[in-house]
Amino acid sequence: MVESIAERITHIRSNLPESVRLIAVTKQVSVEAMRAAYAAGIRDFGENRVQEAEEKQAQLKDLPQITWHLIGHLQSNKAVKALEQFQWIHSVDSLRLAQRLDRLAKELSCTPNICLQVKILPDPNKYGWIIPQLLADLPELNRCQNLKIQGLMTIPPQGLDHLQTQSLFEKTHELAAEISQKNFSRINIRELSMGMSEDYNLAINAGSTMIRLGRIIFGERRTTGADMLSNTT
Ligand SMILES: *Cc1c(COP(=O)(O)O)cnc(C)c1O
Numbered sequence: 001m002v003e004s005i006a007e008r009i010t011h012i013r014s015n016l017p018e019s020v021r022l023i024a025v026t027k028q029v030s031v032e033a034m035r036a037a038y039a040a041g042i043r044d045f046g047e048n049r050v051q052e053a054e055e056k057q058a059q060l061k062d063l064p065q066i067t068w069h070l071i072g073h074l075q076s077n078k079a080v081k082a083l084e085q086f087q088w089i090h091s092v093d094s095l096r097l098a099q100r101l102d103r104l105a106k107e108l109s110c111t112p113n114i115c116l117q118v119k120i121l122p123d124p125n126k127y128g129w130i131i132p133q134l135l136a137d138l139p140e141l142n143r144c145q146n147l148k149i150q151g152l153m154t155i156p157p158q159g160l161d162h163l164q165t166q167s168l169f170e171k172t173h174e175l176a177a178e179i180s181q182k183n184f185s186r187i188n189i190r191e192l193s194m195g196m197s198e199d200y201n202l203a204i205n206a207g208s209t210m211i212r213l214g215r216i217i218f219g220e221r222r223t224t225g226a227d228m229l230s231n232t233t
């Protein structure tokens with residue numbers, strides 16, 4: 001494994017198709033390490049907690065042109081802050097949350113970029129729509145005028161082998177195509193937010209457009225098993 005954060009980023013980048021956006025996941029990562037990533041060209045940062053992101057954003061104010069991505073479960077009482085701080089919310093995981101974000105976005109006069117988080121396989125440790133429920137909710141989601149619903153996001157359950165993971169990413173891609181065919185005027189799924197340190201090559205093979213990489217850039221997090229299993233806030 002190559003040594004510095006900059007070297008790791010350069011190495012990962014050199015193998016990425018142009019169509020893939022690299023989001024550096026910086027939960028539990030220091031602002032110094034984030035500055036190193038920025039210096040190496042990273043402009044997309046992903047955080048899973050609103051509060052942690054707020055503190056870091058204050059410390060990184062001098063760095064222009066960062067796009068902030070919320071990738072962790074959003075509690076409804078933090079929705080306003082999330083809209084103020086993030087340009088992308090990948091973890092919209094229920095109709096209720098989408099409708100709340102839509103109302104608040106109108107009040108705040110913003111138009112957040114949204115991914116709908118889906119569970120392709122049953123997984124009690126993760127948030128997200130199961131497929132039939134998502135399909136049933138699409139007409140209501142299409143009424144959320146202030147949201148730019150642009151993508152699907154998924155996190156595979158723990159313990160899948162490569163083939164199972166590949167198949168899960170392919171199913172996510174197929175689901176995106178199925179949704180597009182329904183021609184909802186305001187749901188324009190063109191992004192697939194999938195792929196983390198362990199599986200991003202499989203995700204890219206299946207058409208991912210946004211990979212979310214943490215450990216492979218910044219090293220292991222000091223973390224609990226429970227944190228790894230879910231993307232809970
Ligand atoms: C932590 C996290 C990542 C990054 O995971 P790594 O294994 O460190 O690459 C990506 N997506 C979500 C939703 C996460 O919570």
